[in-house]
Amino acid sequence: MEQKPPGYTSASNADDLTCQQATALLVEYVNDTLAPETMRAFQEHVRDCADCLAYLRTYRATIRALGTVRYEDIPAALQERLLSFLQTRLTRVPQSFPDGRDPG
Numbered sequence: 121m122e123q124k125p126p127g128y129t130s131a132s133n134a135d136d137l138t139c140q141q142a143t144a145l146l147v148e149y150v151n152d153t154l155a156p157e158t159m160r161a162f163q164e165h166v167r168d169c170a171d172c173l174a175y176l177r178t179y180r181a182t183i184r185a186l187g188t189v190r191y192e193d194i195p196a197a198l199q200e201r202l203l204s205f206l207q208t209r210l211t212r213v214p215q216s217f218p219d220g221r222d223p224g
């Protein structure tokens with residue numbers, strides 16, 4: 121008879137972030153102001169999400185180039201560029217809508 125010890129469950133985090141959440145956390149992550157748990161969730165997201173990872177890298181490269189880690193210090197034009205970059209990615213996510221309309 122097989123019996124699994126109690127408490128031995130497969131790791132399943134309910135703290136999955138969406139891309140938009142990750143994006144919102146990105147600034148704080150780079151500033152190192154996230155709570156440890158949140159930072160962990162963020163890191164797990166970017167590990168599996170190429171889009172957010174690319175965004176993070178772009179953001180970090182930008183910060184290095186500008187020599188600042190404050191989002192407010194980044195020129196508005198560049199902020200828009202970064203955001204549009206991600207939004208383009210997000211809007212290109214394939215949606216599984218049925219290809220047919222209800223004649224209603």
Ligand SMILES: [Zn+2]
Nearest residue numbers: 139142169172
């Ligand atoms: Zn993502």
